[in-house]
Amino acid sequence: MNGIQDGVAVVTGGGSGIGRQSSLRFAEEGARVVVADVDEDGGHETTEMIESDGGEATFVRTDVTDSDDVAAMVQTALDEYGGLDFAHNNAGIADEGTRLAEYDEAEWDQMIDVNLKGVWRCLKAEIPEMIERGGGAVVNTSSVAGVSANGSAHYAASKHGVIGLTRRATVDYADDGIRFNAVCPGVIDTPMVQQAGEDNSEELDRITAGIPAGRLGDPREIADTVVWLCSEDASYVMGQPIIVDGGLLAQ
């Protein structure tokens, strides 16, 4: 992919699943990667995987609900690699879901704080550094739940919100040379979904049977899209929710 080589990327939720694969994919294309996650073991594992393949990566423990952590994440990119070119704002949580009137306020607040406000905190810290650099590219992880009623109410609300933020950022910062897009994964074979499968295997089998591709997505298939969106090959793709779902929403 064009334009990734020698760039600097930050990836939140980089210690597991989709974020681990996008960290590896950025590094394969020659970027240096700041891997950020609350999971220290997972984050270190990702950087070790990158380094054992000859890439460059640094782990920084980052909780996206903490503005100081997020500022330190961006500062790590500046201190270690001299700037920031790409961001995959991906850290997120899910739950098994119930009907919307049955959530209590604390559950609602936590989901929004991680999945939506967490992305905003990252954008707030990343954008000034990208302006300083003369441009950049950002991918925020939404979901098929960001464009449909798949997923529980607070999860769907958070993921719809991520697309709104992505569109607004596009309009606000196009003149600064920064492109923003969202990726909307379907049902992807990561620890998040594996946990849901352990909790309710019949439900996961039912969902899988309804995917036209006939299988769950591989996190690598999302990572390919994320890094492509950051590359010069996607130079005219701006403000879009890109759905990667094996045909799930085509029905």
Ligand code: NAP
């Ligand atoms: P995952 O394997 O659970 O990875 C998510 C990572 O984010 C974990 O390492 C998790 O740490 C970390 N994390 C959680 N809260 C955090 C916080 N406050 N600050 C920093 N890191 C945090 O999940 P995934 O499936 O790769 O999901 C990645 C993103 O894709 C999420 O935004 C998710 O909503 C989205 N998504 C996933 C699917 C899917 O089918 N898998 C579909 C659509 C969208 P802990 O494990 O310690 O909590």
